Amino acid sequence: MTPDARNGDNxxxxxxxxxxxxxxxxxxxxxxxxxxxxxGDERGYVGxxxxxxxxxxxxxxxxxxxxxxQTGAVHLGVTGEDLLREQMADADERLFAxxxxxxxxxxxxxxxxxxxxxxxxxxxxxEAGAMFFRAHGRRLKVAxxxxxxxxxxxxxxxxxxYRIVESLGATEATPAAGAAEAIVDITSTGATLRANHxxxxxxxxxxxxxxxxxxxxxxxxxxxxxxxxxxxxxxxERR
Amino acid sequence: MRPESASxxxxxxxxxxxxxxxxxxxxxxxxxxxxxxxxxxFLDRVGEDIRSRTYVFTDLDxxxxxxxxxxxxxxxxxxxxxxxxxxxxxxxxYNGPAFRYQAGAPNPLRPREFRQAGIExxxxxDALSADIGVFATTWDAMRAAGLSSAAITIGDVGxxxxxxxxxxxxxxxxxxxxxxxxxxxxxxxxxxxxxxxxAAARTDLAxxxxxxxxxxxxxxxxxxxxxxxxxxxxxxxxxTAEEIAARLVIIKADxxxxxxPAAYAEALRAYLAFAAPANxxxxxxxxxxxxxxxxxxxxxxxxEARVDALTAAGFSGLTFSSDLGRRFEYYTGFVFEMAxxxxxxxxxxxxxxxxxGLLAALGAPCVIPAVGAxxxxxxxxxxxxxxx
Numbered sequence: 099m100t101p102d103a104r105n106g107d108n109x110x111x112x113x114x115x116x117x118x119x120x121x122x123x124x125x126x127x128x129x130x131x132x133x134x135x136x137x138g139d140e141r142g143y144v145g146x147x148x149x150x151x152x153x154x155x156x157x158x159x160x161x162x163x164x165x166x167x168q169t170g171a172v173h174l175g176v177t178g179e180d181l182l183r184e185q186m187a188d189a190d191e192r193l194f195a196x197x198x199x200x201x202x203x204x205x206x207x208x209x210x211x212x213x214x215x216x217x218x219x220x221x222x223x224x225e226a227g228a229m230f231f232r233a234h235g236r237r238l239k240v241a242x243x244x245x246x247x248x249x250x251x252x253x254x255x256x257x258x259x260y261r262i263v264e265s266l267g268a269t270e271a272t273p274a275a276g277a278a279e280a281i282v283d284i285t286s287t288g289a290t291l292r293a294n295h296x297x298x299x300x301x302x303x304x305x306x307x308x309x310x311x312x313x314x315x316x317x318x319x320x321x322x323x324x325x326x327x328x329x330x331x332x333x334x335e336r337r
Numbered sequence: 338m339r340p341e342s343a344s345x346x347x348x349x350x351x352x353x354x355x356x357x358x359x360x361x362x363x364x365x366x367x368x369x370x371x372x373x374x375x376x377x378x379f380l381d382r383v384g385e386d387i388r389s390r391t392y393v394f395t396d397l398d399x400x401x402x403x404x405x406x407x408x409x410x411x412x413x414x415x416x417x418x419x420x421x422x423x424x425x426x427x428x429x430x431y432n433g434p435a436f437r438y439q440a441g442a443p444n445p446l447r448p449r450e451f452r453q454a455g456i457e458x459x460x461x462x463d464a465l466s467a468d469i470g471v472f473a474t475t476w477d478a479m480r481a482a483g484l485s486s487a488a489i490t491i492g493d494v495g496x497x498x499x500x501x502x503x504x505x506x507x508x509x510x511x512x513x514x515x516x517x518x519x520x521x522x523x524x525x526x527x528x529x530x531x532x533x534x535x536a537a538a539r540t541d542l543a544x545x546x547x548x549x550x551x552x553x554x555x556x557x558x559x560x561x562x563x564x565x566x567x568x569x570x571x572x573x574x575x576x577t578a579e580e581i582a583a584r585l586v587i588i589k590a591d592x593x594x595x596x597x598p599a600a601y602a603e604a605l606r607a608y609l610a611f612a613a614p615a616n617x618x619x620x621x622x623x624x625x626x627x628x629x630x631x632x633x634x635x636x637x638x639x640x641e642a643r644v645d646a647l648t649a650a651g652f653s654g655l656t657f658s659s660d661l662g663r664r665f666e667y668y669t670g671f672v673f674e675m676a677x678x679x680x681x682x683x684x685x686x687x688x689x690x691x692x693x694g695l696l697a698a699l700g701a702p703c704v705i706p707a708v709g710a711x712x713x714x715x716x717x718x719x720x721x722x723x724x725x
Contacts (some may be wrong), residue, residue: 225513
């Protein structure tokens with residue numbers, strides 16, 4: 099049976115199931131004496147933590163981890179802050195013990211075509227958007243998978259002459275393809291944005307994200323789970 | 338999730354029948370707009386508040402649809418479907434579900450699926466009489482449903498426009514101010530920015546701006562094209578070189594303009610904070626404008642005539658609020674809201690207003706006068722019968 103933090107006493111820890119994020123997370127835990135191994139074959143999605151009792155490990159995709167933290171299906175998870183904040187508008191209330199882990203760095207940014215010489219700030223984007231609306235009878239489209247993060251940030255900046263189109267991949271290519279005029283996406287070096295003839299707005303950095311460990315108040319915390327949490331946090335804080 | 342959409346189905350049905358009978362007697366023909374609507378018209382026309390709470394999805398053909406967050410746009414589409422030239426006036430009534438995301442714990446006064454009963458009057462040339470008619474019919478329907486008193490607030494989106502239009506300032510500044518009216522907190526920030534001396538020009542833009550002549554704006558697009566040719570940035574997206582150049586011209590011209598006079602900014606701030614008994618509003622707003630050297634007497638007289646007509650129709654004790662209507666970007670004039678007459682009243686039972694630009698935006702050949710209102714029927718029932 100799949101471990102579930104809503105029933106059972108063990109602490110359920112969600113780890114990223116693939117890519118750099120998984121490798122870096124496993125390496126960090128291992129370096130702090132928390133060796134995690136997969137049960138069954140190498141592609142198994144259930145694991146255990148050597149030397150710490152009362153812990154079940156689930157390997158999940160990064161976005162599933164934030165969803166499971168929201169519902170309380172896991173106690174603890176390692177995933178990007180960008181995904182946590184996208185999934186939960188009130189992440190600071192729902193989560194606790196958020197600990198940046200020092201890898202998985204990526205900025206969530208607002209980017210517009212480099213040819214828009216007149217647009218370098220969010221205020222410019224709003225005004226260009228209002229003019230675009232008058233000229234085209236529709237709003238500027240902003241492609242993103244960060245729909246909630248985008249709405250909150252644009253509202254805080256007083257920008258509303260836009261509409262969001264959901265993009266589930268290759269977001270940076272949508273302006274050149276004509277599917278959107280601007281984007282909100284993650285970038286680490288900016289090279290992909292430049293290759294797609296986009297520029298980051300001066301005040302358009304929404305979030306400097308990295309991988310975080312986070313616990314959720316939505317789960318049921320048994321004594322066993324709390325004790326395991328304590329062990330894991332102490333190990334991670336040790337240098 | 339609640340298993341049933343309407344917890345007091347029978348009571349709501351009975352109430353709707355009463356409301357619709359009032360609408361019918363006032364000459365409104367009942368229509369049944371589709372619940373599924375193309376997402377674009379809503380996402381492009383309504384304000385951010387509703388837009389961000391609209392349920393949007395893509396169907397198997399890739400068409401972007403939404404569950405209607407409001408019935409005004411769907412009823413406009415029915416009118417234009419029946420009368421594409423919007424040649425004849427029409428009055429429509431409706432009763433049906435609308436859908437809006439609600440954050441937080443479920444609240445019976447803010448259900449995400451709720452029923453709106455409302456009316457829309459299209460093409461009536463006498464705006465004053467149409468405004469009063471929609472207002473009075475909405476109230477009559479609520480009274481027929483058992484509501485004995487209400488706290489009524491009125492507003493007029495046209496007054497802010499009149500204040501801005503009265504200012505002898507550049508067009509682009511007017512447009513900025515008018516646009517910010519719908520953006521809540523952005524307006525005070527814009528006013529502070531506009532009244533301060535200019536920040537230094539952006540150095541990266543200097544080589545382009547230097548070559549742009551505000552007196553020959555038609556040449557600006559060529560300057561832009563040349564510059565982009567040299568830097569290797571291709572044109573992507575739907576904005577044309579002319580549109581980008583038009584803003585560069587504005588940026589250059591704006592650098593040469595003096596800051597917005599403090600008196601104008603002060604008048605707008607005072608207006609946005611303004612609330613008063615409706616029968617005093619027109620005079621006080623005209624005075625507030627005059628103090629800044631602005632003449633809005635035309636708009637103020639229209640407001641005064643409307644308040645007089647409402648008084649003559651038996652509506653007194655109304656409050657005027659300048660803030661009303663700022664959440665729906667399609668409003669253009671008179672707006673009103675009827676709430677339960679209690680201290681700390683729950684959210685409005687009914688609201689409405691004039692939206693003269695919307696039909697043209699949806700495809701009518703010219704500006705067609707339009708005014709309408711909707712009753713939040715779950716809230717009305719709770720106000721009349723007590724909480725569920």
